[in-house]
Amino acid sequence: MKEYSQDLSSLIDNEFDDQEIIDAVLGDVELQQQFSRYQLIGDVLREESDGLDLRVDVTDSVMAAIAGEMQDDNVVPLTTPEKQDTNVVPFMKRFGQYAIAASVAGVVVVSSLIVNQDNATDASSTPVLNTVPFGGAAAPVSLQATPAQTENDIKERNERLEALMKDHQLQLQTKP
Amino acid sequence: MNERELDLQLIQRIQNGEQQAFALLVRKYQTRVANILTRYVRSSGDIPDVSQEVFIKVYKSLPNFRGDSAFYTWLFRITVNTAKNYLTSQSRRPPASDIDAEEADSYDGSGALKDEDNPESILHSQEVKQVILKVIGGLPDELKSAITLRELEGMSYDEIAQIENCPIGTVRSRIFRAREAIDKQLKPLLEN
Numbered sequence: 001m002k003e004y005s006q007d008l009s010s011l012i013d014n015e016f017d018d019q020e021i022i023d024a025v026l027g028d029v030e031l032q033q034q035f036s037r038y039q040l041i042g043d044v045l046r047e048e049s050d051g052l053d054l055r056v057d058v059t060d061s062v063m064a065a066i067a068g069e070m071q072d073d074n075v076v077p078l079t080t081p082e083k084q085d086t087n088v089v090p091f092m093k094r095f096g097q098y099a100i101a102a103s104v105a106g107v108v109v110v111s112s113l114i115v116n117q118d119n120a121t122d123a124s125s126t127p128v129l130n131t132v133p134f135g136g137a138a139a140p141v142s143l144q145a146t147p148a149q150t151e152n153d154i155k156e157r158n159e160r161l162e163a164l165m166k167d168h169q170l171q172l173q174t175k176p
Numbered sequence: 177m178n179e180r181e182l183d184l185q186l187i188q189r190i191q192n193g194e195q196q197a198f199a200l201l202v203r204k205y206q207t208r209v210a211n212i213l214t215r216y217v218r219s220s221g222d223i224p225d226v227s228q229e230v231f232i233k234v235y236k237s238l239p240n241f242r243g244d245s246a247f248y249t250w251l252f253r254i255t256v257n258t259a260k261n262y263l264t265s266q267s268r269r270p271p272a273s274d275i276d277a278e279e280a281d282s283y284d285g286s287g288a289l290k291d292e293d294n295p296e297s298i299l300h301s302q303e304v305k306q307v308i309l310k311v312i313g314g315l316p317d318e319l320k321s322a323i324t325l326r327e328l329e330g331m332s333y334d335e336i337a338q339i340e341n342c343p344i345g346t347v348r349s350r351i352f353r354a355r356e357a358i359d360k361q362l363k364p365l366l367e368n
Contacts, residue, residue, distance in 0.1 A: 005356065006349065006352040009348070009351055009352035010348055010352075011182070012355075013332075013333065014181070014182050015332065015333045015348065019185075022186075022197075025200060026189075026194060026196040026197060026200065027196075032196075032199065032200065032203060034359065035200065035203055036203045037359050037362055037363060037366065038359065039203060039204055039207070040207065040304075040366075041308055041327070041355060041358050041359070041362070042327045043207040043208070044304060044305050044308050045308065045312075045324075045327045045328055046327065046328065048207055048208060048211045049207050049211065049301065049304075049305075050211075050301065051298065051301065052207065052210050052214065052220070052223070052297070052301060053223075053224075053294065053297035053300070053301070054297075054300060054301050054304050055297070055300060055366065056210075056224050057203075057206070058202065058227045058228050058231065059199050059202045059203050061224070061228055062198075062199075062202050062227075062228050062231040062232060062235075063198070063199050065228060065232055066195070066198070066232060067195075069232070069236075
C-alpha cells in the first residue's frame with residue numbers, strides 16, 4: 001500500500017500536483033485524521049487555536065447533520081401528489097372549441113334566415129315563430145321603436161358576420 | 177496550486193456528489209471558524225454548536241458559491257453572520273469592534289473574547305502547544321527552519337528552497353519530517 005503521509009503534508013501546504021492524494025484522503029479515515037492533526041500544528045503555531053478546546057472536532061457531527069437533512073429532503077411530501085397526464089383535458093379543449101364554433105355558426109344561420117324573411121309576411125303565416133306568452137300579452141321591453149332595417153343594412157351585417165366566422169375558423173385551424 | 181485552487185477543487189467534488197470532500201473542508205477550517213466565533217460567543221460550550229451551524233449553512237449555500245471570492249472570505253462572512261444571529265437569539269449585542277469580510281485573510285483573532293471559564297480546556301490547549309513547541313525545539317536546524325518558514329511566515333516551497341539553497345524536493349521532505357515528528361507526540365495527546 002502506498003504511503004501518502006508526505007503527499008498529505010504537501011496537500012496541507014497546497015504544494016501538490018497529483019490528484020491521487022485527494023482521492024486517497026477522501027477514502028481513508030486515518031488519513032483524514034492525520035490531515036486534521038497536521039492542520040492543527042499550523043493553527044497552534046500561528047496562535048489561531050488559543051483559548052479553544054482542541055479536543056473538540058465538529059467534523060463528524062456536521063457530516064451527520066448534513067446526512068440527516070439530506071435524508072429528510074428525500075422524503076416525498078404527502079400533500080403534493082404528482083400531476084398525472086391524461087388525454088381528457090386536451091380532448092375537451094380541442095373539440096370543445098369546434099363545438100362552440102359550430103353552435104355560433106348555427107345561431108348565425110338561423111338568425112340570418114329570420115332576418116331575411118319578407119317583412120310583409122304575416123306573423124300568423126309563421127306559427128312556429130309566432131310565440132305568445134303564457135299570460136296572453138307581453139309588456140314591451142322598451143318604448144323606443146327600432147328603426148326599420150334596409151336590405152343593404154342586413155346584407156352588410158351578414159357579410160360582417162360571415163367574415164367574423166371565417167376569421168374564427170381560421171384561428172381554430174391555425175391553433176396547435 | 178494555491179489554497180484557493182485546492183478549495184475550488186474540493187467544492188467541485190462536493191458539487192459532483194463527493195460528500196467526503198466537505199468533511200475535508202471542515203477539518204481544514206474548523207479551528208479558524210472557532211477562532212472567529214470566540215469574538216462573539218463567550219461560552220466555549222456553545223462554540224461547537226455554532227460552528228456546526230456555520231458549516232451546515234455553508235454546505236447548503238455551496239450551490240450559490242460562484243468562486244468570485246476566495247472560499248475562506250465567503251466562509252468568514254457566513255461565520256460572522258451566524259455569530260451575530262446567535263447573539264440576537266441570546267438577546268445580546270455584537271462586540272463594539274466589529275470585523276468584516278475584507279479583514280478575513282489578515283484576521284488573527286488576537287484580542288478576541290476568549291472563554292476563561294473552562295480551565296480544563298485551557299490546560300489541554302496549553303499542553304498541546306507546549307508539546308508542539310518542545311518537539312520543534314528538539315528538531316535539527318534544517319527541519320526547524322523549514323517548518324517555521326512554512327507555518328509562521330507562510331512561504332511557498334519555492335521560496336524556502338531559495339532561502340535554504342536546496343531543491344524543492346528537499347524542502348518538501350524536511351517539512352514532512354518535522355510534521356511527522358510533531359504528530360508522533362500530538363496524536364496520543366488528542367486521542368486521550
